[in-house]
Amino acid sequence: MADQLDVSAELAGYVRAMSLREDAVLRELREETAELPGGRSLQVMPEEGQFLAMLVGLVGARTVLELGTYTGYSALCMARSLPPDGRLLTCDITARWADIGAPYWKRAEVADRIDLRVGPAESTMDALLEDGGADTFDLVFIDADKAGYPAYYERAVRLVRPGGLVVLDNTLFFGRVVDPSATDPDTEGVREVNARVRDDHSVDVVLLPVADGLTLVRRRTV
Numbered sequence: 001m002a003d004q005l006d007v008s009a010e011l012a013g014y015v016r017a018m019s020l021r022e023d024a025v026l027r028e029l030r031e032e033t034a035e036l037p038g039g040r041s042l043q044v045m046p047e048e049g050q051f052l053a054m055l056v057g058l059v060g061a062r063t064v065l066e067l068g069t070y071t072g073y074s075a076l077c078m079a080r081s082l083p084p085d086g087r088l089l090t091c092d093i094t095a096r097w098a099d100i101g102a103p104y105w106k107r108a109e110v111a112d113r114i115d116l117r118v119g120p121a122e123s124t125m126d127a128l129l130e131d132g133g134a135d136t137f138d139l140v141f142i143d144a145d146k147a148g149y150p151a152y153y154e155r156a157v158r159l160v161r162p163g164g165l166v167v168l169d170n171t172l173f174f175g176r177v178v179d180p181s182a183t184d185p186d187t188e189g190v191r192e193v194n195a196r197v198r199d200d201h202s203v204d205v206v207l208l209p210v211a212d213g214l215t216l217v218r219r220r221t222v
Contacts (some may be wrong), residue, residue: 049077061138068144072101146186172213
């Protein structure tokens with residue numbers, strides 16, 4: 001059995017050349033985002049955006065919840081895979097960065113599918129649950145502050161329908177999860193959610209060692 005490959009810059013370039021289908025709208029948004037402070041590290045990789053779009057299509061999603069909008073690259077990827085009457089509700093603590101992505105959503109003709117909610121993600125999720133949102137989302141993508149991941153996961157598995165997916169980004173967190181000296185709140189939050197998912201037998205799970213770690217959680221139907 002082969003071990004996991006170390007992905008060199010050359011090999012990553014080959015992967016993109018063979019599979020990435022990033023059009024001008026996505027590329028221009030990614031390039032504008034890369035010029036922002038921390039933009040390259042906060043934005044999802046284009047391959048990951050394409051993978052998220054495929055997941056939306058594979059589960060036949062009509063309703064998607066995203067935690068952590070930033071400039072809206074991943075929101076744009078996923079919204080494009082929704083049917084015309086689909087809805088993507090994306091949450092962020094501020095509209096500052098999402099305002100950069102909004103014109104690109106319009107250019108891609110999916111702005112009417114995207115609903116931006118500004119405020120703490122935990123509060124937004126609680127409001128959705130209070131309004132009868134349990135079991136109504138087909139896919140939940142978590143890419144917000146890492147210290148909040150355990151609380152977000154707890155709510156996400158209640159909001160997603162049986163058979164639906166919860167996707168958590170950055171679950172290897174730059175390799176810090178295996179560094180005993182890393183005890184900051186973000187690293188501890190990722191460690192805690194990884195352990196919770198592992199021990200949650202109401203779901204199926206796979207942690208993919210791609211990008212910065214991507215965990216797929218499928219809520220079981222029985």
